[in-house]
Amino acid sequence: MNWTLFHKLGSPKWFYDIAEKLLPWFLWLGVLLILIGTIWGLVFAPQDYQQGHSFRIIYLHVPSAILAQSCYMMMAASAIVGLVWKMKIADIFISSAAPVGAAFTFLALFTGAVWGKPTWGTWWVWDARLTAMLILLFLYFGVISLRTAIEDINMSARASSILVLVGVVNIPIIKYSVEWWNTLHQPATFKLTEKPAMVPEMWLPLLVMIIGIYCFFGALILMRMRNEILIREKRTKWVQSIVSNYSSGAK
């Protein structure tokens, strides 16, 4: 197996440069897909026979909910990498992803509440899926506040990796809550093994939105990670030369 790429990931400088090249692709693809998906979903997709126009919030709700969970799984994967191989980039990813994941979790809860009002007649129900998402939000908050409480970078990396891994138990509970319990929340929209229950005119824009939001997330994370790398590596020569070039260029 070729481990070169993996070894290169250990170098913040290499990552900083490759992230600069990848960033515009993620950003513009994300913006483009989100634009297409939003217009397609809000204007051209057919109405739902039961919910009318109100179902259209699905085009924001489902992508952000999927991302909120998979962001946590990505953090868990890099927590393992960080604990086992002590890789700097893994912790930089966790520190950059936690606030973004919290924001998407909040967005999923908020759009869910907005969607719940016309369809269920209430902003909030204490149902398994909703409660589990709320716990996910608290887990993100826990990771963020643990990181800010520990000043030492290496210690906070290990501590937050352990906490992220412990919190992973919540993810299957969220994922399967709609199948294990009879809840108000409808089952998953997309499954890998089955065709969606909606017509293609409805789920195609949703798919575009999901891919778009993932790209946008990627762009956000790359930006935040590059920023974090600059802060952490500020004592190195290459960062100092970047900063001095930038400030002399700006004059």
Added chain:
Amino acid sequence: MNDSTSSQSLSAVLMHVLKRELLTAFRHRQALINPLVFFAIVIVLFPLGVSPEPAFLKMASVGLVWVAALLSTMLSLDRLFQSDYDDGSLEQLVLCPEPLYLLLLVKSLAHWSLTGLPLILMSPFLALMLHLPPEHLPVMLLTLVMGTPVISLIGGIGAALTVSLRSGGVLVSLLVLPLTIPVLIFGSGTVQASIDGLPIMGHLAIMGMMLVLALTLSPFATAEALKMSVSN
């Protein structure tokens, strides 16, 4: 290792840790009593603050007992490692040749028997004051017996993560409480199901699963977190 320095058997070491934990706890009796008083006060707040109606209390009693038990366990978590960290004996524990996993399991057991067990013994009286039908008391006690060790074990992870921090107090609750919500849901859910005349074996099975998972997995996380905390 078969040299003479490690002649003590594993079980003797574990017994020693257990004895030490209990002894230090009984020398600070007030610290043992405080969470219990807190437990009683929190429960008293609800009839006074929300409604003393027996119908309301009967409905809320199980949940109240569970929430109060959860909160007062949070209060006792800082005792788990703090004094050991301050006097350096925590480092000695981490440096022990015996598996840290087992040592921490014993420490959690001691913590539970000093906080969870007294809570359980106290809970029937408070539950009766909240008009819980007496025939459901055994179920409530059973869920507490299965659930409070899980809270102690998960709480141990949070305590280990924050032991070296100056501002650990609120942070521990912030980290641990979200993780204990499933215990709360199924703990009070079991008793509620029994009050509603529904079968409870399924609920009990899930509580048993959580107990087994916490017993087997959480000491690993606590050990890793402690190694991190004493590393500098």
